[in-house]
Amino acid sequence: MSTEAEAQVERKEVQAEDHPVAPFIRMDRMPHIWCPTCGIGTVVKCYATALDNLKIDLDKVVIVSGIGCTGRVAGYMNLDAFHTTHGRAVPFATGLKLGRPELNVTVFSGDGDLSGIGGNHFIHSARRHTDILVILVNNFIYAMTGGQNAPTTPLEAISSTMPYGNFEPPFNLPHLAASCGASYVARWTALHIRRVTKAFEEALVRKGFRFIEIIAPCSTLYARRNKLGTGLNLMQFYHDNAEIQHGVDTRDIDIAFQEKIVCGKFVDDEEQTTFIENMHAHYERVLGDKYVPMPPEGGWIHE
Amino acid sequence: MKTDPAGVLTGAHYLDGDFAAGEGVMAASCRFVAGYPITPSTEVVERISRRFPMMGGTFIQMEDEMASMAAVVGASWTGTKAMTVTSGPGFSLMMENIGLAAMMETPCVVVNVQRGGPSTGLPTMTGQADMMQARWGSHGDYELISMSPKSPQEAFDLMIDAFNLSEIYRVPVMFMMDECVGHMTEKVIIPPAEEIEIVPRKLTEKKPEDYWPYELNSSDDIPEFARAGDGYRFHSTGLTHDYRGYPEMSAECQWNCVGHLVDKIRNNADDIVRFEEEDTKGADVVVVTYGITARVARLGIEMARKKGIKVGVIRLIIVWPFPEKRIRELAGKVKGFVVPEINYGQVILEVERCAAGRAQAIGVPHPGGGVHDPNTIFEAIVGAAK
Numbered sequence: 001m002s003t004e005a006e007a008q009v010e011r012k013e014v015q016a017e018d019h020p021v022a023p024f025i026r027m028d029r030m031p032h033i034w035c036p037t038c039g040i041g042t043v044v045k046c047y048a049t050a051l052d053n054l055k056i057d058l059d060k061v062v063i064v065s066g067i068g069c070t071g072r073v074a075g076y077m078n079l080d081a082f083h084t085t086h087g088r089a090v091p092f093a094t095g096l097k098l099g100r101p102e103l104n105v106t107v108f109s110g111d112g113d114l115s116g117i118g119g120n121h122f123i124h125s126a127r128r129h130t131d132i133l134v135i136l137v138n139n140f141i142y143a144m145t146g147g148q149n150a151p152t153t154p155l156e157a158i159s160s161t162m163p164y165g166n167f168e169p170p171f172n173l174p175h176l177a178a179s180c181g182a183s184y185v186a187r188w189t190a191l192h193i194r195r196v197t198k199a200f201e202e203a204l205v206r207k208g209f210r211f212i213e214i215i216a217p218c219s220t221l222y223a224r225r226n227k228l229g230t231g232l233n234l235m236q237f238y239h240d241n242a243e244i245q246h247g248v249d250t251r252d253i254d255i256a257f258q259e260k261i262v263c264g265k266f267v268d269d270e271e272q273t274t275f276i277e278n279m280h281a282h283y284e285r286v287l288g289d290k291y292v293p294m295p296p297e298g299g300w301i302h303e
Numbered sequence: 304m305k306t307d308p309a310g311v312l313t314g315a316h317y318l319d320g321d322f323a324a325g326e327g328v329m330a331a332s333c334r335f336v337a338g339y340p341i342t343p344s345t346e347v348v349e350r351i352s353r354r355f356p357m358m359g360g361t362f363i364q365m366e367d368e369m370a371s372m373a374a375v376v377g378a379s380w381t382g383t384k385a386m387t388v389t390s391g392p393g394f395s396l397m398m399e400n401i402g403l404a405a406m407m408e409t410p411c412v413v414v415n416v417q418r419g420g421p422s423t424g425l426p427t428m429t430g431q432a433d434m435m436q437a438r439w440g441s442h443g444d445y446e447l448i449s450m451s452p453k454s455p456q457e458a459f460d461l462m463i464d465a466f467n468l469s470e471i472y473r474v475p476v477m478f479m480m481d482e483c484v485g486h487m488t489e490k491v492i493i494p495p496a497e498e499i500e501i502v503p504r505k506l507t508e509k510k511p512e513d514y515w516p517y518e519l520n521s522s523d524d525i526p527e528f529a530r531a532g533d534g535y536r537f538h539s540t541g542l543t544h545d546y547r548g549y550p551e552m553s554a555e556c557q558w559n560c561v562g563h564l565v566d567k568i569r570n571n572a573d574d575i576v577r578f579e580e581e582d583t584k585g586a587d588v589v590v591v592t593y594g595i596t597a598r599v600a601r602l603g604i605e606m607a608r609k610k611g612i613k614v615g616v617i618r619l620i621i622v623w624p625f626p627e628k629r630i631r632e633l634a635g636k637v638k639g640f641v642v643p644e645i646n647y648g649q650v651i652l653e654v655e656r657c658a659a660g661r662a663q664a665i666g667v668p669h670p671g672g673g674v675h676d677p678n679t680i681f682e683a684i685v686g687a688a689k
Binding site for chain 1: 304306307309332334335337356357358359360361363365366367369370371373374375376377378379380381382383384385399400402403407501503504506530531532533534535536537538539540541542549550
């Protein structure tokens with residue numbers, strides 16, 4: 001009897017209520033590939049919220065990713081979006097920006113993609129003041145391929161290719177970006193949702209090479225191999241160990257294994273001029289009236 | 304449509320092949336060039352970087368060839384015609400994003416002024432040994448278009464066609480010069496802008512809500528293009544993708560995706576192939592040649608003709624796709640083919656395949672660093688006529 005009665009109970013339908021950022025996401029591609037408790041989804045939500053809050057023309061916002069877990073972000077954003085080759089998101093974005101200067105270009109990728117295989121493009125793009133926003137989700141390893149050592153793996157941390165612990169000193173990425181000429185440099189963790197969103201809102205409308213690092217250790221491979229618990233434990237760790245120090249000297253913010261993570265906005269140079277502005281100013285000075293700049297809509301031809 | 308006159312330096316000039324190719328780039332309305340210096344190709348971008356600021360073009364010297372090629376693919380997605388220039392070692396580095404351009408169906412042009420290889424090889428001396436790399440140097444299956452000019456004039460003329468073909472078929476076009484053509488100086492006539500026809504980007508007229516970036520619904524089987532920044536909100540990826548541009552990891556999707564990349568060139572090969580044919584009717588021997596070697600072979604051919612051998616010539620202008628139909632036809636009529644090229648035998652493999660044993664194919668290999676001694680070509684013709 002009880003079985004029959006239970007069968008007749010109508011389950012309450014979950015109402016199809018749109019997520020607040022659904023218009024910014026390709027909902028036809030959900031569910032995404034990221035693991036439960038991964039920080040990347042949180043960062044995507046912050047990016048979408050920032051776009052929403054800014055009320056900027058989304059038709060002109062283009063997002064470019066490389067390869068890896070964070071490299072999948074472009075594929076889920078409801079924008080003009082390119083999922084490119086490993087490490088080459090920054091130069092691809094450079095071409096987009098120079099081919100149509102009115103675009104607002106974001107590179108959204110991971111630490112291995114941008115600072116490992118793409119490290120040379122990263123530093124040269126910062127040096128040139130290429131006008132792009134680079135969002136780097138740092139999960140401390142190569143996660144898509146199974147948790148190998150990355151240029152960001154903290155000393156002593158275990159990865160699949162450093163099974164006895166990492167002995168290679170990692171990059172201090174905000175310092176790398178700042179010393180190469182980035183106009184905006186910040187670091188937050190995936191716990192700092194409001195601050196990450198605010199950083200995106202600021203950086204999306206700044207000029208030049210803007211760099212935001214989001215610390216989000218891979219909860220599946222990094223946390224498990226290093227016995228750091230679950231995603232919830234990671235959040236607790238950020239809560240207890242993230243230390244906000246705006247404007248601090250970026251030389252002092254290396255990340256050591258399970259020690260404090262210095263967060264904040266370290267560089268915000270609103271006066272910096274971009275590659276395109278420098279090119280225009282220079283050619284106008286040396287070539288005068290002969291200089292014909294590429295129009296904002298690009299150097300394309302049409303009937 | 305007519306090209307943008309701002310980039311056309313109409314008149315008679317005395318230019319080397321690199322400069323002439325650069326003039327072709329500008330005359331084709333290309334307005335984005337990314338490059339990295341490498342001998343013997345650098346003069347192409349030196350020419351462009353000097354003149355680009357006066358015509359609304361942007362040149363950027365990137366940090367390496369991987370970046371150059373990636374920037375070209377990115378720029379092309381804005382609708383701005385884009386290209387890059389390199390030589391062997393840089394060509395190797397570009398292969399990664401040439402594959403991306405093939406996969407994303409991105410129109411662009413890559414100039415390779417060939418030098419001796421492998422590796423650093425002979426930086427300042429000629430070669431034709433990147434012909435197979437031009438065809439399939441990036442991993443996976445795809446088909447591209449490769450062309451090989453024989454003179455500075457042809458470097459200019461053919462460059463216009465390179466951009467046009469890249470637009471029509473949405474492929475990267477490999478512009479395979481050799482150092483000899485790149486550094487030889489000859490008369491180059493640049494016509495008035497109104498005589499230069501260019502193919503504009505095939506933009507979609509659909510509304511954004513009806514548009515998918517890789518949907519094949521037009522008669523020519525080439526997807527319609529949307530520029531980044533026009534509100535179409537499309538996605539493009541280097542992953543195997545469906546008509547929506549969405550990744551799909553399945554053998555079925557791979558069939559559709561890769562099949563299309565290959566078929567759009569193979570099925571249209573009759574329209575794309577281009578070669579000059581001379582005296583093949585009744586010929587005993589046909590010399591199949593391209594680039595500088597086509598000119599070096601002239602003397603060997605004339606020597607053989609004086610000996611009474613009937614020699615025909617097929618000069619490949621577009622090397623890939625290969626004119627296999629014509630070679631098959633000739634294979635039933637001639638005694639042999641002679642294929643001189645500045646490598647150890649690359650295009651000859653295709654000649655042999657098409658001849659299918661019905662005529663012999665004799666190669667005249669040369670490792671690079673110079674051109675053939677015409678006597679070697681003459682001797683090969685004599686051998687093939689036996």
